[in-house]
Amino acid sequence: MFLLDDGAIVHSASDLTAAATCEYAVLRVLDAKLGRAEPVETAADALLERAAVLGGAHELRVLQQFRDELGPWDPSAGTGVVEIERPAGRLARDRFALEAAHQETLSALAAGADVVYQAGFFNGRFSGWADFLVRDRGAEAEPDAAYYAVYDAKLARHAKIPALLQLAAYGDHLRADGIRVAPDVHLILGDRTVTSHRLDDLVPVYRDREDRLLSILATHVADDSPLAWGDVRFRACGRCDVCSPEIERTRDVLLVAGLRSTQRARLHDDGICTIDQLAASAGSVAGIGKTTLASLRAQARLQVRQSPPDSDRPAPDDGPAAAPSAGSALIAAPPRVEFELFAPAVVGALPLPDPGDIFFDFEGDPLWAEPGSTVWGLEYLFGVVEAPVTPDEVVAFRPFWAHDRAQERQALVDFLDYVGARRAVHPDLHVYHYAPYEKSALQRLAGRHGLGEAAVDDLLKRGVLVDLYATVRASLRTGQRSYSIKKLEPLYMDTTRDEGGVTTAGDSIVEYADACALRDAGDLVGWETRLEQIAVYNEYDCVSTLRLRDWLLARAAEQGVTPHAAVAPDGSDDAADDGPADGDPVVDELLAFADDRAIGTPGA
Numbered sequence: 001m002f003l004l005d006d007g008a009i010v011h012s013a014s015d016l017t018a019a020a021t022c023e024y025a026v027l028r029v030l031d032a033k034l035g036r037a038e039p040v041e042t043a044a045d046a047l048l049e050r051a052a053v054l055g056g057a058h059e060l061r062v063l064q065q066f067r068d069e070l071g072p073w074d075p076s077a078g079t080g081v082v083e084i085e086r087p088a089g090r091l092a093r094d095r096f097a098l099e100a101a102h103q104e105t106l107s108a109l110a111a112g113a114d115v116v117y118q119a120g121f122f123n124g125r126f127s128g129w130a131d132f133l134v135r136d137r138g139a140e141a142e143p144d145a146a147y148y149a150v151y152d153a154k155l156a157r158h159a160k161i162p163a164l165l166q167l168a169a170y171g172d173h174l175r176a177d178g179i180r181v182a183p184d185v186h187l188i189l190g191d192r193t194v195t196s197h198r199l200d201d202l203v204p205v206y207r208d209r210e211d212r213l214l215s216i217l218a219t220h221v222a223d224d225s226p227l228a229w230g231d232v233r234f235r236a237c238g239r240c241d242v243c244s245p246e247i248e249r250t251r252d253v254l255l256v257a258g259l260r261s262t263q264r265a266r267l268h269d270d271g272i273c274t275i276d277q278l279a280a281s282a283g284s285v286a287g288i289g290k291t292t293l294a295s296l297r298a299q300a301r302l303q304v305r306q307s308p309p310d311s312d313r314p315a316p317d318d319g320p321a322a323a324p325s326a327g328s329a330l331i332a333a334p335p336r337v338e339f340e341l342f343a344p345a346v347v348g349a350l351p352l353p354d355p356g357d358i359f360f361d362f363e364g365d366p367l368w369a370e371p372g373s374t375v376w377g378l379e380y381l382f383g384v385v386e387a388p389v390t391p392d393e394v395v396a397f398r399p400f401w402a403h404d405r406a407q408e409r410q411a412l413v414d415f416l417d418y419v420g421a422r423r424a425v426h427p428d429l430h431v432y433h434y435a436p437y438e439k440s441a442l443q444r445l446a447g448r449h450g451l452g453e454a455a456v457d458d459l460l461k462r463g464v465l466v467d468l469y470a471t472v473r474a475s476l477r478t479g480q481r482s483y484s485i486k487k488l489e490p491l492y493m494d495t496t497r498d499e500g501g502v503t504t505a506g507d508s509i510v511e512y513a514d515a516c517a518l519r520d521a522g523d524l525v526g527w528e529t530r531l532e533q534i535a536v537y538n539e540y541d542c543v544s545t546l547r548l549r550d551w552l553l554a555r556a557a558e559q560g561v562t563p564h565a566a567v568a569p570d571g572s573d574d575a576a577d578d579g580p581a582d583g584d585p586v587v588d589e590l591l592a593f594a595d596d597r598a599i600g601t602p603g604a
Contacts, residue, residue, distance in 0.1 A: 001026070002127075003033050004095050009217060010127045013169040016209040017162040019216065024236035024243060026213075027220050027227045036226040042241040047506040050513055054367055055155040059131055062153045062188050063117055066132065070114045081115040082108040086129060098122040109133065109148060109179055116148075121173045125214075130170040136182050148174065149182035150199075155190040155367070157376060163187055164197060168206035171199045191374035238264065251275050251309060256300045257481050263288055263296070279304045298342070299477055306338040306479025337490045338479035346475035347556035350549070350563045351466060356426020357387040358419070359545040360433045362441050363538050365509045370405055375448070379408055379441055380512055382415045383538035385546060395546070397539040401531070403516075409449045412442075416455045423464075431459065434485045434545050435469040468548055476552070485544055492551035493544060502537035 001015045009030070019026045031037040066081050073080040084105055087097040101120035108116045112135065119130040136147035150170045154163045167185035174181045184196040216234055220227060227234070229246040236243050238254040238261060247254050251274045253264050266287040272278050279300040285293055341347070361383045368378035382400035400415050402408035423429055433439070439460070446453040459465050472483060480487040486503070489496065497503045502511050515530030553563060 001030060001033070002093050004093055004098075005090075006095060008095070008124065009221070010122075010125055011210075011213060011217070012126070012128050013166040013206075014162065016165050016169075016206070016213055019213045020161075020209060022237035022240050022243060023216055023234040024227065024229070024231075025240050027216065027234060028242050030217065030220065031226050034221075040242050045506075046510040050510060051155060051367060055153075058155050058190055059153040062132070066115045066117070066134075073108075073113060075111070078112045079114055081117060082111075082113040084108070084116065084118045084120050084129075086118055086120070095124075098127055105133075106177060106179075112146065119170070121170060123173065123176070126169070126173065126210075128166070128169055128173070130166075133170075133174070147180045147182040150174070150185040151188055152186075153188045157190055157193075159187050159189075159195045159197065164202055165206055165209065167197065168199065168202035169210075172203050172206060190369075190376060193374075237261070253278050253300075255481060256296055256303060257478075257483060258299065259296055263292075275300050276304055276309055298340070302338050302340060302477050302479045303481065337488075339491060340477045341475060341552075341555045341559065342477060343475040344556040344559040344561040346471055347552045348561040348563055350471060350553065351430045351463075352428070352563050353387070353549075353553070354426055354428045354430065355387060355389050356422050356429030357549075358422065358429065358431050359385045359387070359542045359549070360431050360438055361538055361541040361545065362438055363505070363508050363512070363534060364441065365512055367509075368513075373405070375405070377444075378402065378405070379411070379445060381534060381538055382411055383535070383542050384415075384418075385539065385542040387546060395543055397535075397542065399535055399538070408445070409451070412445045412449060412452055416452045419459070419464075420455065429464070430466045431464055432466045432468055432545050432549055434467070434541075434548070436467060439465050439467065468545060468552070471552065472548075485541070485548065488548060489544055492547045497537075497540060502533050508534050508537055 001009065001011050004010055015026060025040070028037065028040050032039040063081075063083075071080045073082045084101055086092070087094060087101060091097040098120065099122055102122040105116055105119045105121070108119075114135050116133040117131065119133045121128040121130070130150055131153050132151040133148045134151050136149055150167050152163055152166055152170075154160070156163070164187075167187070171181050171185050181199065183199060185199050185202070186197070187195045189195065219233065229236075229250065236246075238247055238252065246252070253259055253267050253273060253275055254261070255275045256278060266285055267273070267278065270285045272281055272285070278297060281297065284290065288296075362379050363381035363383065364377060364379040366377045368380075369376050380402050382402075384398045384400075386396045386398070388395055398418070400411040400418075402411040419431065431438075442456050442459075442465075446456045469483070469485075472488070478488065478491070486497070502508050511530050511534055515527050515534070518524075518526035518530065556562070
């Protein structure tokens with residue numbers, strides 16, 4: 001969304017997606033553009049920036065294929081690829097420049113171009129740039145009846161709602177311009193798969209979204225004042241960088257870990273709007289089950305105890321980090337976290353500790369691909385620590401690195417051989433991890449490389465893989481807003497992570513991409529340094545999983561419960577509650593879109 005030089009508001013297809021996710025955020029951005037409020041500050045996301053760069057490279061590869069096949073635009077022959085130059089700088093918001101690009105696009109279509117790249121659309125309130133408009137070759141026998149099909153290049157591996165809305169927008173605007181449009185629109189995905197979708201199925205959804213966007217824009221502009229938080233006319237997701245400060249300021253019930261937006265709406269209907277009100281509430285709430293409501297209240301009480309209203313005490317997951325010590329990945333003592341082990345029997349269902357136990361964590365890049373390959377994703381580090389046999393024994397860390405597809409295959413072989421050999425010595429060992437990513441990644445790797453499938457199946461069937469996240473969610477409450485392992489670490493780790501280093505899966509992915517760039521540029525020292533930083537992060541995750549297991553057992557023992565079973569609860573279906581771990585959620589952030597995250601309904 002932007003303002004033209006004459007002050008008119010212009011939106012794009014991406015604004016429809018943004019509004020479907022969070023109308024509050026869209027209108028706050030508009031307020032800044034109108035001068036009603038300060039610009040919204042959002043944190044830079046290096047991972048998404050990298051995805052954008054890779055997406056641009058994918059688009060250029062597709063363009064080059066069209067160039068190679070059809071050649072550049074030849075006006076005399078009326079064939080080839082026309083490339084529209086997008087206005088830049090000040091001209092990107094100039095009405096006449098946008099109209100000129102739109103007219104240039106229509107002229108190229110009228111001239112019968114085989115492909116129009118970066119086709120411009122502009123009608124005074126909508127602006128967009130289609131990657132490719134491709135002439136339907138099936139109509140060549142009747143030039144006057146030629147169709148143009150809309151194609152967009154997307155790095156994702158599956159069709160997503162934002163991309164489909166873009167296709168619908170361009171197809172609908174082509175029709176409005178009197179262009180004959182093919183019945184199907186197409187996505188050229190990152191693995192070079194082409195998916196096709198009926199335009200007539202998409203246009204009604206697009207028009208509905210656009211009508212809603214235009215309605216909220218007109219309503220808000222007419223107010224002539226900045227948007228207030230809690231305005232029931234507009235939906236707010238409650239989760240984004242724009243909403244989060246307001247959630248904090250108002251102590252909204254969405255502060256409660258695991259509370260869903262649908263539950264928030266039902267609580268609001270019952271007059272419960274803040275975490276403090278929920279913690280102090282009693283009685284039933286329509287639409288929320290008794291057990292679920294009791295759990296949410298208990299969670300709210302614990303968080304309020306940890307971070308009471310009007311308290312100067314920061315929440316441990318929100319407070320500023322201390323300065324890191326030189327050359328170390330660890331800093332200072334962790335802050336205190338409130339907790340309650342409400343189901344010690346669940347911890348008692350964990351396997352008995354065994355001297356052979358290992359603690360496992362993957363590092364993977366979902367955007368990695370070998371040149372010319374359509375297979376995406378590389379598990380570049382299989383990290384393992386072994387349980388110490390004596391209290392004073394140093395924890396042993398074993399990394400299995402993979403820097404290409406062949407090495408990934410070998411790392412899988414080596415890891416499975418290592419586990420198999422260790423099980424031969426310690427038949428009762430278990431492999432602990434946090435959240436389901438490790439389990440699903442092993443299955444995916446075995447299928448990808450066509451080896452180790454029997455070994456992985458055996459680990460699963462015998463309950464060797466133990467997901468501690470399932471145990472945590474079924475037995476433990478804390479005063480934290482998240483149950484990611486990083487947020488649990490103040491309970492059991494003597495030191496905290498260096499916030500200036502690699503601290504998340506996203507950091508690890510970006511660090512690995514940077515390391516590869518240094519290697520390719522011949523900087524082997526920089527390459528090794530980056531790998532060491534990733535290894536330190538991975539080792540910390542593995543040690544954290546070990547310490548969490550031991551801490552859970554110790555807390556259960558304080559209540560007279562000791563482990564006795566061979567298998568912990570699976571719980572893989574529970575892992576999507578609140579983004580528990582630094583693994584699959586990163587992939588979700590890059591590749592997924594959900595259109596039901598908004599809070600409330602229009603006018604509710």
